[in-house]
Amino acid sequence: MAGVSHSALRIIVKECGGVGLLSTEMLSAKRLPSENPQFSPFVLKSAIETPMSYQMLVSDPEDIPRAMDKLHQFGAQAVDLNLGCPAPRVRKGGAGSKLSEDHGLVKKVIATARRCTDLPLSAKIRIGTELNKEKLQDFCKMLAGEGIDYLIVHGRLHKEQFCRPPRWEWIAVAKKSVNIPVIANGGIFTASDAKQCLRITGADGLMIGRAAPQKPWLFAEINHALYGGPPPPAINRPALYKRFIDILETTFPEGRQIGRTKEFSHYFCKNYQFGHHLGSRVQNCTDMKQVHQVARAFFMKQEPEACKTGWPVL
Numbered sequence: 001m002a003g004v005s006h007s008a009l010r011i012i013v014k015e016c017g018g019v020g021l022l023s024t025e026m027l028s029a030k031r032l033p034s035e036n037p038q039f040s041p042f043v044l045k046s047a048i049e050t051p052m053s054y055q056m057l058v059s060d061p062e063d064i065p066r067a068m069d070k071l072h073q074f075g076a077q078a079v080d081l082n083l084g085c086p087a088p089r090v091r092k093g094g095a096g097s098k099l100s101e102d103h104g105l106v107k108k109v110i111a112t113a114r115r116c117t118d119l120p121l122s123a124k125i126r127i128g129t130e131l132n133k134e135k136l137q138d139f140c141k142m143l144a145g146e147g148i149d150y151l152i153v154h155g156r157l158h159k160e161q162f163c164r165p166p167r168w169e170w171i172a173v174a175k176k177s178v179n180i181p182v183i184a185n186g187g188i189f190t191a192s193d194a195k196q197c198l199r200i201t202g203a204d205g206l207m208i209g210r211a212a213p214q215k216p217w218l219f220a221e222i223n224h225a226l227y228g229g230p231p232p233p234a235i236n237r238p239a240l241y242k243r244f245i246d247i248l249e250t251t252f253p254e255g256r257q258i259g260r261t262k263e264f265s266h267y268f269c270k271n272y273q274f275g276h277h278l279g280s281r282v283q284n285c286t287d288m289k290q291v292h293q294v295a296r297a298f299f300m301k302q303e304p305e306a307c308k309t310g311w312p313v314l
């Protein structure tokens with residue numbers, strides 16, 4: 001998720017456990033060749049963040065070879081092609097869901113990416129511009145035919161917003177059309193959602209977006225409830241929030257910390273009945289020192305016991 005799925009979030013998700021594959025946010029294929037993994041907040045990565053898939057945002061197949069070289073240099077373990085982003089800025093540039101509407105160009109993009117890497121290659125799509133079973137299935141078959149190894153399906157049409165429930169039954173339509181693994185995405189916030197989504201879609205795996213910054217421990221809960229993994233660790237939420245901002249402060253360039261803290265807080269604050277107090281106060285902060293102050297004051301009020309160990313006054 002743009003502005004959200006960066007190294008700091010991936011580290012805390014990984015530390016909570018249960019996750020099978022991590023992902024970057026969408027990375028422009030045009031800009032990838034000039035990204036510096038030591039400074040760029042988009043491609044910063046620590047050793048614990050593995051296995052990791054890098055998501056490429058493409059509008060021109062000619063950008064792929066150099067971008068893919070760079071992903072190989074970064075040590076990518078999988079590559080995902082974004083064919084679903086409906087953001088106007090992305091569509092205007094001919095990428096994301098806009099690219100997916102030009103099947104000829106999609107074919108070229110997939111074929112080029114396939115030629116440029118032996119890594120597992122996936123495509124992430126929405127279910128189309130309209131509810132049309134045949135079109136969706138033809139599209140999925142075409143993607144599989146061009147050589148992707150697995151398909152990620154977000155169960156919403158291009159124009160549909162998040163306030164609408166995802167259409168998991170349409171992910172099932174996509175799943176039935178191909179012989180490669182299908183990963184279902186959209187609207188999974190609890191282990192019970194995960195179970196129901198797998199039942200309805202018949203998918204082979206799940207991708208979780210917004211719930212990752214809200215409940216970084218959800219992967220461990222799902223792994224335990226559905227796959228017999230170890231029980232999730234005891235979570236100290238103030239400590240987890242503090243761990244997140246500590247990682248940002250130690251590894252991200254100074255000017256890149258506050259924006260990412262605001263994005264994360266927007267989701268994490270949903271764990272509390274009065275979480276919007278945290279969300280709006282952090283939004284008004286102008287530096288990380290203020291974030292520490294407002295966040296600690298909030299957590300002290302909400303969870304004083306947890307703060308004794310999770311966020312002690314030094």
Ligand SMILES: Cc1cc2nc3c(=O)[nH]c(=O)nc-3n(C[C@H](O)[C@H](O)[C@H](O)COP(=O)(O)O)c2cc1C
Nearest residue numbers: 001002025026124154185186187188208209210211
């Ligand atoms: C702030 C934000 C940023 C996102 N950025 C990306 C992105 O970079 N690449 C992508 O494939 N999807 C992106 N998405 C879509 C999510 O990956 C996911 O498909 C969508 O949120 C539905 O899943 P969820 O209900 O688990 O959040 C983004 C969504 C949000 C809310």
